[in-house]
Amino acid sequence: MRTPREARRDQAKTMTSRPLWSARREAHRAKRRGRPAGARAGRAVGAPNRTKRAARASGAKRETSSRQRRELAESPEARRIRRRAPSEGGFTATMIPLLASSRMPPELSVVVPVRGRWPMTRECLARLREHTPQRLEVLVVDGGSPASMRRSLAALAGAWRPLRVLSVGAPATFSTAINAGLREARGAAVVWLNNDVRVGPGWSTALLRALALPGVAAAGPRTAAPGPDFDRLAAAWSLRRSAAPRTVSRLYGHCLALRREAVEAVGLLDERLVWGEEDEDYCFRLRQAGWSLVLADGALVEHRMAATRGHWASRTNRARWAANIRLMREKWLFEAARIRRDLADALAARSPKPGGPQQR
Numbered sequence: 001m002r003t004p005r006e007a008r009r010d011q012a013k014t015m016t017s018r019p020l021w022s023a024r025r026e027a028h029r030a031k032r033r034g035r036p037a038g039a040r041a042g043r044a045v046g047a048p049n050r051t052k053r054a055a056r057a058s059g060a061k062r063e064t065s066s067r068q069r070r071e072l073a074e075s076p077e078a079r080r081i082r083r084r085a086p087s088e089g090g091f092t093a094t095m096i097p098l099l100a101s102s103r104m105p106p107e108l109s110v111v112v113p114v115r116g117r118w119p120m121t122r123e124c125l126a127r128l129r130e131h132t133p134q135r136l137e138v139l140v141v142d143g144g145s146p147a148s149m150r151r152s153l154a155a156l157a158g159a160w161r162p163l164r165v166l167s168v169g170a171p172a173t174f175s176t177a178i179n180a181g182l183r184e185a186r187g188a189a190v191v192w193l194n195n196d197v198r199v200g201p202g203w204s205t206a207l208l209r210a211l212a213l214p215g216v217a218a219a220g221p222r223t224a225a226p227g228p229d230f231d232r233l234a235a236a237w238s239l240r241r242s243a244a245p246r247t248v249s250r251l252y253g254h255c256l257a258l259r260r261e262a263v264e265a266v267g268l269l270d271e272r273l274v275w276g277e278e279d280e281d282y283c284f285r286l287r288q289a290g291w292s293l294v295l296a297d298g299a300l301v302e303h304r305m306a307a308t309r310g311h312w313a314s315r316t317n318r319a320r321w322a323a324n325i326r327l328m329r330e331k332w333l334f335e336a337a338r339i340r341r342d343l344a345d346a347l348a349a350r351s352p353k354p355g356g357p358q359q360r
Contacts (some may be wrong), residue, residue: 106137111181117151141177144170175269182322192196194254198302200234206298210245217262217291221299222252245294255277
């Protein structure tokens, strides 16, 4: 004796090739419309149930859709996905949403200037890949790295699609490298990031949340010294430090997030500054334009400052830094003197004249 389950299975085999649920739904709709349940079955074997114009329109739509799918299948993005896809799956319709999302603009562009130090750079990029959940664009600006490092960067860019390598030639300074990245960046927010920085969990979310506040042009993270427990510390920090970002007078360029509108309003970095004071100069310019700078307490990064201090050990770089200090004095002390003069004129205009009525 057959069980009810076996009877239903045998009944489904005798029906059309459509699933059982589809046949039941068709019977229910036919009953409501007052016609036999098999009236729509003729459409499956080619019975005409629509006008020629509708048929031509539907055929044109199918042809257009097929052409678009063929073009999408032959695109460079599809070829890259096929190389990474399982061999038994091939290129299927399930990959089309992936291609569509790959063409969306990134939420965050990270500009990483490099010049040698491949192990440190590789770790920096690996941390970005691991701890950045947003749609990401990474622009590594190479300012004269060895040939072996350039080959390693090219191989990594081939395996990780968000990564692009820009070569500006040697000698490149921090300001010229960052400017090259800013010109190519497509994200709604842009981050300057040194290659001796390790990001932690939640770093990008906290910075983007701070940039979303009205009037905020730039946001920076908290910075920790190198240590073995950085990941655990960063995860706990991102959960506990939920307070509102604090307004500050300046931020530091080892990790600095900028809103695109602010970059377009203020412009690029001053390339006269060579390895030093570029971040302070840019913060002054942002504040002069009326923007605010905030410290995002929920973001924590690790900065191996020993590598940076080693850069300043040479006599040449110390001389460059001294030249930068002189340039900053010329730019901003003159500006401060002008502001003081304007403020004194404004106060003098508001002060009462001798013998005149007192202002309240």
